[in-house]
Amino acid sequence: MNNEVLLLKCGELVLKGLNRARFEDRLLAIVRRRLAPLGEYNVYAIQSTLYVEPLNGAPVDQALEVCRKIFGVVAICRACSCEKDMAKIQQAAVEYLKDTMAHTATFRCQAKRSDKRFPLKSPEIAREVGGALLAAYPQLKVQMDGAQTEVHIEVRDKSAYVYADRVHGAGGMPTGTNGRAMLLLSGGIDSPVAGHMMAKRGLELEAVHFFSYPYTSQEAKQKTLHLAELLAEYCGPVRVHVVPFTKVQGQIRRNCQEDLFTVLMRRFMMRIAEQVARQRGCGALITGESLGQVASQTMEAIGVTNAVCQLPVLRPAIGMDKEEIVAIARRIGTFETSILPYEDCCTVFTPRHPQTKPKLDKVLEEEAKLDVAALVEQAVAGVETILCQPGGQAL
Ligand code: ATP
Ligand code: MG
Numbered sequence: 001m002n003n004e005v006l007l008l009k010c011g012e013l014v015l016k017g018l019n020r021a022r023f024e025d026r027l028l029a030i031v032r033r034r035l036a037p038l039g040e041y042n043v044y045a046i047q048s049t050l051y052v053e054p055l056n057g058a059p060v061d062q063a064l065e066v067c068r069k070i071f072g073v074v075a076i077c078r079a080c081s082c083e084k085d086m087a088k089i090q091q092a093a094v095e096y097l098k099d100t101m102a103h104t105a106t107f108r109c110q111a112k113r114s115d116k117r118f119p120l121k122s123p124e125i126a127r128e129v130g131g132a133l134l135a136a137y138p139q140l141k142v143q144m145d146g147a148q149t150e151v152h153i154e155v156r157d158k159s160a161y162v163y164a165d166r167v168h169g170a171g172g173m174p175t176g177t178n179g180r181a182m183l184l185l186s187g188g189i190d191s192p193v194a195g196h197m198m199a200k201r202g203l204e205l206e207a208v209h210f211f212s213y214p215y216t217s218q219e220a221k222q223k224t225l226h227l228a229e230l231l232a233e234y235c236g237p238v239r240v241h242v243v244p245f246t247k248v249q250g251q252i253r254r255n256c257q258e259d260l261f262t263v264l265m266r267r268f269m270m271r272i273a274e275q276v277a278r279q280r281g282c283g284a285l286i287t288g289e290s291l292g293q294v295a296s297q298t299m300e301a302i303g304v305t306n307a308v309c310q311l312p313v314l315r316p317a318i319g320m321d322k323e324e325i326v327a328i329a330r331r332i333g334t335f336e337t338s339i340l341p342y343e344d345c346c347t348v349f350t351p352r353h354p355q356t357k358p359k360l361d362k363v364l365e366e367e368a369k370l371d372v373a374a375l376v377e378q379a380v381a382g383v384e385t386i387l388c389q390p391g392g393q394a395l
Contacts (some may be wrong), residue, residue, distance in 0.1 A: 074168075
């Protein structure tokens, strides 16, 4: 009886030594945790490949879907394992690949022998398996370039593996291997994409959401929590810190010059986010800003906003066009939620003629009319924290 397994191929081949071990250990822990709700799996790593062996009838399809979203996995091969014996390997290829081969006109075999004790060399293994497939499926033709189906045979430590399917994984580095950062998560399109891009580089995410009840509705908050749940499918649970922001906005509106509302508000956001980030041990902030997209994202406005931050601010979408951001949002599955029509706290607060070239001294003058420290302190004290899990149902 041959068993189906998933072979998860890890990326970042440039990683060496201790870093690689850390990367693999982390990925193992993440894959085990993410698969646990589906059933029992034996998960282990050998030579930059993670093996996922379903036990007691645990599902392979669903495990594949979960693993596709885990950062650090570059490709996933759904394979059949068999004994390291040429006749057994041939038989496994003929039987396991039956559905695929019956509908294939051209194919080629590729073999890889990492167990050098196996008596046949890679090209010989490929030839033997190719011969068995040709004999079993007479319509087949071998084609070296542009074959419809590529059959892979890997002779590894424990077993041999045969597969035809190889799907892309999420790529990047396992969550947490590069520390933790605080995402400023609105209900819009850009910030979930920015969070995804940085989580892909191995950052564990937490998020702050500025909530201006009753100017923004409970639905707007739920929508943001749902976006965090969607991100969590890739990077694990995301703690969302919901910040009461109504008072800050009210104070700005009552006391400050209208054309500077947005930039003043954004400076408060950054200050508050930075405090929450420090409390939570985050080493950076992440925003979804894109240069020139709106008045508050001109170079001058970003400069004035950035002036209140000591932590690095990561802006992975800064050089991207809206279409590029939207394409990612669609691919990662956040777009449909982001475009739900609930107002966010910026849209109800937008000045008629925002200043696109704010000057720091003028902004400081306006801010001097407010008790900045007290407003920040109150907002931080009022934070409500919600843990958003993959597969959650916030909407
Ligand atoms: P997004 O689509 O991410 O909302 P945007 O194009 O609407 O971005 P802005 O509203 O200017 O741009 O916001 C710029 C960035 O500031 C956002 O990408 C996000 O990181 C942060 N931000 C804006 N509003 C909020 C909010 N209510 N809560 C948390 N962060 C926010
Ligand atoms: Mg927005």
